[in-house]
Amino acid sequence: MATRYIAFLRAVNVGGRSMKMADLRVCLEDLGLRDVGTVIQSGNAYFDAGRGSRAALVARIEVAIGSRFGFEVPTILRTCDEVEATLAAAGAKYVDGQPLVDKERLVMFLDRAVPQIDLPISTPRGDVVVSRLIDVGTHGSDVIVEVRRIDGRMTNYATFVEKQLAARGTGRWLHTTARILNVARDT
Numbered sequence: 001m002a003t004r005y006i007a008f009l010r011a012v013n014v015g016g017r018s019m020k021m022a023d024l025r026v027c028l029e030d031l032g033l034r035d036v037g038t039v040i041q042s043g044n045a046y047f048d049a050g051r052g053s054r055a056a057l058v059a060r061i062e063v064a065i066g067s068r069f070g071f072e073v074p075t076i077l078r079t080c081d082e083v084e085a086t087l088a089a090a091g092a093k094y095v096d097g098q099p100l101v102d103k104e105r106l107v108m109f110l111d112r113a114v115p116q117i118d119l120p121i122s123t124p125r126g127d128v129v130v131s132r133l134i135d136v137g138t139h140g141s142d143v144i145v146e147v148r149r150i151d152g153r154m155t156n157y158a159t160f161v162e163k164q165l166a167a168r169g170t171g172r173w174l175h176t177t178a179r180i181l182n183v184a185r186d187t
Contacts, residue, residue, distance in 0.1 A: 001050075003050075004047070006077070007028075008170050008172060009043030009044070010075070012042055021045075024043070024045055027069075028045055031064055044180045046180075054139055057077065062075050074170065082139070083180075085134075090134075105145065106173045108157070108169045110143065111167055114135075114166075114167055128147055128148070130164065130165075145157050145171065158170070
C-alpha cells in the first residue's frame, strides 16, 4: 500500500538556486515515485511511495536533486495526514487566509523530533516568536511561528528557529500549507 507524501524543499528558486517544477517532477519520477505533482514554484512536491524507511527516501531524494540540479536541497517529508494534523493543531484562525496587520504565521517543518520546550520563545526584538510545538513522532516536529514586520520588513525566521531548536527545516505560510495539502489530497 502506498503512502501519499508531501516534500517540502528548502531554499528553492531563491538566491540563484533555480529549479523548474517540471524538472523536479521528472527527478522524483525517476526515483520510482508515483503520481508526482508540484504546487507553487517554491519547492513543494507530492507523490505516492511504497512502505519503507522515510529517512532512506529523504536521502534518495536529496541525492537525486543534488545530482540533477547541482546544489543541495534539504528536504522534509510529511504524510498528508501529518500536515492535516499540524494545521488542525494550529487552529482554524491560523489558516483562514486573512491578512494580519503586522505579522504573518507559518509552520516550520523540522527534520527531527524536538524535545518539549517552554514556549513561547522569541528573538530579543520580538520579530520572531515560536508559539506552538507540534510533535509528529520520530519523523520530526512542526512549529508554529509568528513573524512580525519591523520597518515593513520580515526577518529571517528560519535561522533563529533552527538555532533555538537544533534542527534544520523549512517554512511555509499557513494558508500556503493548506493550499499545498488540498492540491495533494485532490489529485
